[in-house]
Amino acid sequence: MTKVTNIVVAGLGGQGVLTGTDILAEVALRAGYDVKKSEIKGMSQRGGSVTGDVRFGDHVFSPMVPAGEADFLLVLEPTQVEPHRYMLRPAGVLITPDAVPADQLPSRKTLNVALLGALSAHLPMAEEQWLAALRAGFAETFFEGNRKAFLIGRGGQKSKVQGPESKVPAGGEAA
């Protein structure tokens, strides 16, 4: 049985956090994995912090990523890095807006998709599967922009591996 892959996406209401986790979960589903996605969205439209968890593998139990066990933390808003860093496991991968060249994106709205592109370089799913999920997840008119943003993220990603010296608060189940 392969290990479950844990991804946490964080940002602010209105940034497309939940759309991002939708696409991510859809890709994992299409690739044949068991997948679970969990989100807290009660107040999400009012500009507050929003996070979504996606877990995939042969068999997933809890829909929530345990603190300190995220393999990837994808953050759409720089101020949301520190509040969510405790979710990342030691040597987990942090992906922030710095991972993509903002000036080359078709629009600011595609940041979430571009960051998914950066994430995709670390994951086993094929590029066609990602593009198929992007096509299915939005109105057709958005596909070209999203495809471009995704490929920019996928090609030019620079992500930071959290070193052992990084701060993991006591909350992290850091082993």
Added chain:
Amino acid sequence: MNEPKRLLLSGDEAIALAARHAGVALGAGYPGTPSTEILEHFSELGGHAQWSPNEKVALEVTIGAAFGGARALCTMKHVGLNVASDPLFTAAYTGVSGALIVVSADDPGMASSQNEQDNRRYAVAAGVPMLEPSDSQEAYDFMFAAIELSERWKLPVLFRVTTRVCHSYTVVQPRLANGAPRLSSFERDIRGRVMIPAYARPAHRRLRQKLTELQEWNETSPLNRIVEGGAELGVITSGISFMHVREAAPEARVLKLGFTHPLPLKKIAQFVKGVGRCVVIEEGDPYLVEAIRAAGIPVEGKADMYRFGELDVPRVRRILNHDLSPEPTKPPGKPPQLCDACQYRIVFEALRKQDCIVAGDIGCYTLGVLQPFEAIDSCVCMGASLGVGLGLRHVLPPNQARRVVSVIGDSTFVHSGISGLVEMVYNPPPNGHVLIILDNSTTAMTGHQEHPGTGRTLEHEPTGKVVLEDLARSLGIRRVYVIEPHAGTGEFDRLLKDCLESNELAVIIARRPCILIAKQLKQYEDQRCECDAAQTAAPAPA
């Protein structure tokens, strides 16, 4: 795409899909996180779904549908069941002819609620069977089971879910749709459905008899299952906690309960005998552990500190390890706030400036309690702004009483503010009172649902409209004002000041469509006008 029919659904969507596949004829409810999406999705799938003014009415409508022999679905958040509890308790006595499934979506941890009450207690209090799914597949499958139980024992079934079941997406393999709605037909049963004391006394005995039979049936029900594991550690659990347990203690033998009232106590006793240590893992109240111990079965529960908030994998590990050390606090995220262009900002600025004592209510506008406004002094439950404001007016010294204002949203006002308004007219405080209805023409907090004040159905189609100002005037209130607050004009401030100084009853309706969906609301309204025009042109009905 391995299997053709593998869907990734939220628990809410899975409930809706099952309801559709099982031929549910009517779904009614009131929006409330985390239950709202059930009826929306049921409607999208072609089901007959409608928003009621509140949960009590929704339950009554679905009781009627089930009296008529139909399969009916009623949805609400946990606190909604407080409102609907009156019909629930007696519907357990009358029973139903068709099927009635009451979904209670609880919110442990209060992601978006005013309390974290555990509605499993309602199953016991009302005496109704209760099912608790753990993921979307079970939410789907258990709906069919709930309908079968409801029809076989002619009882409403409480379908208890929580935020993480409702809002987590997990893989579902649906079965084939099994049919069209049952044909409804009225069969008179006066002694069974008219709960005068003479008929209610035998009805109560019938209910207890049904529960005894259900308990026996539950001893061998496929809704409870054992996951084999080592005999050293046994865990009894239900709902989402099951998933956390499987991850936190993969070595444990687990009794997973899906049918949690009335409990299969013989099965539980047998399970406990077969393991060394047996721990009950449940979110919220110690419901299972108390019932199991009351039956004389020795089990371990969780420490009090784990009664608060949601469980997750790390917390389950801690419970199993008897870890009572303080839990790590999560770094604070950014709190939500009123939208930048929200008209309510102007209202809360005015309330703050005039040093009002504000009895608030439930909705987006509750965010007026946070900085920079801090302009709400109480928030108890849906509709409470009126009663609480009036109570304050009655007892406070005049210089304070004159500053008391009740603030409520349009949807909340229709939900349960109307009876408070009647109270205001019937028992007016000596110095009058001021009610502000914040009318953004939608139920914004839960994701922009319609309500009777918008004049549009759940599907956004034009229908009868409750006109708030007409309603207030019809009660004899002279000071009824409709105003669109604008920044910088001071108009709203002056109106509020006038009303406060009048010593009379006043209703101010601050009306502007929610900024988040203003364009959409405009479109609906244009459609509505066309429809009205067409109706006016048509000959009057006889």
